[in-house]
Amino acid sequence: MNENEVGQFFDALTDDYTATIERCFPRYREMLWALLDYLPKDRQFESILELGCGTGNFSVLLHEAFPDARLRLVDISGESLDVCRSRFPEANDAIEFEEQDFRELTYDNGTFDLVVSSIAIHHLVPDEKQRLFRQCRDWLTDDGIFNFADQCAGATDDLYARHIANWQQLTFQAGSTAEEWEMWMQHQQEHDHHDTLADQLAWLTKAGFTVVDCPWRYLLWSVIQARK
Ligand SMILES: C[S@@+](CC[C@H](N)C(=O)[O-])C[C@H]1O[C@@H](n2cnc3c(N)ncnc32)[C@H](O)[C@@H]1O
Structure with missing residues (x-):
C-alpha cells in the first residue's frame, strides 16, 4: 500500500465523506451502533485509542458514551483529522489528534483500556494487520x-462475489451511480486488503487475545471484538 495515496484519497473525499459513505456502505450507521453496543455495559473506559478516526463519525459516539475518557484519535489523512477536530470545539487535553500511519505508531504497553477502529484496518496487508x-x-x-x-x-470466492454483487445492488438502490461505484472499486483494487473473518479471528487469538468474537456482520462488514 502507498500510505500517501490512501491519505490523499481520503483528503479528497473529506467534504463529502459522510454523505458518500452513508449512500455507498449499507447499514453503516447500524455498524457503528453495534461497534459501541457490544462493549460491556458495566465498563467505563478511561483511555481510548481510535485507529483511522476519519472525520470522526465514531469518535463523536465514543465521546458521548465515555465523556470522561481520554481519547487519542489517529488518522493518516490530515484533512479528515481537521474535520474530526472541528467536531470537538471544546476539546481539551483529554482529546488528542495524531496524524500518523498505523504502521508507525508507538505507545507504551498498557496505555489504553480500549482500542477501536471502524473500516480502516483493511488498508493494511495481512502481515501488517497481524503486527498491528x-x-x-x-x-x-x-x-x-x-x-x-x-x-x-468471504470464506470462498463465490461467497465474496455474492457480497460484492449485493453491495453494488444496495448502493445503486441508495442513489449511487456507476461512476461512484467505479471509484470505490478502483480504490479497493489499489488500496484495500480484505481478509476472511476466520483468518482475522485466528490472528487475534494468535496475538494473545483470550476471547474473540464477531457479534455483528452484514455482507463485507464485521464487528470484531477481542478481549485480552
Ligand atoms: C473508510 S475511512 C473510515 C473513517 C471512520 N472511521 C468511519 O468509520 O467513518 C478509513 C480511514 O482510515 C484512514 N487510514 C487508512 N489507512 C491508514 C493508515 N495506514 N494509517 C492511518 N490511517 C489510515 C483513512 O485516512 C480514513 O480516514
Whole structure:
C-alpha cells in the first residue's frame, strides 16, 4: 500500500465523506451502533485509542458514551483529522489528534483500556494487520478490549462475489451511480486488503487475545471484538 495515496484519497473525499459513505456502505450507521453496543455495559473506559478516526463519525459516539475518557484519535489523512477536530470545539487535553500511519505508531504497553477502529484496518496487508493486532494487545491494559469494524473477504470466492454483487445492488438502490461505484472499486483494487473473518479471528487469538468474537456482520462488514 502507498500510505500517501490512501491519505490523499481520503483528503479528497473529506467534504463529502459522510454523505458518500452513508449512500455507498449499507447499514453503516447500524455498524457503528453495534461497534459501541457490544462493549460491556458495566465498563467505563478511561483511555481510548481510535485507529483511522476519519472525520470522526465514531469518535463523536465514543465521546458521548465515555465523556470522561481520554481519547487519542489517529488518522493518516490530515484533512479528515481537521474535520474530526472541528467536531470537538471544546476539546481539551483529554482529546488528542495524531496524524500518523498505523504502521508507525508507538505507545507504551498498557496505555489504553480500549482500542477501536471502524473500516480502516483493511488498508493494511495481512502481515501488517497481524503486527498491528500484536501491538494492540501490548498497548492494552490487562483487562483491555480491542473492538473494531472492518471489511472482510468471504470464506470462498463465490461467497465474496455474492457480497460484492449485493453491495453494488444496495448502493445503486441508495442513489449511487456507476461512476461512484467505479471509484470505490478502483480504490479497493489499489488500496484495500480484505481478509476472511476466520483468518482475522485466528490472528487475534494468535496475538494473545483470550476471547474473540464477531457479534455483528452484514455482507463485507464485521464487528470484531477481542478481549485480552
Ligand atoms: C473508510 S475511512 C473510515 C473513517 C471512520 N472511521 C468511519 O468509520 O467513518 C478509513 C480511514 O482510515 C484512514 N487510514 C487508512 N489507512 C491508514 C493508515 N495506514 N494509517 C492511518 N490511517 C489510515 C483513512 O485516512 C480514513 O480516514
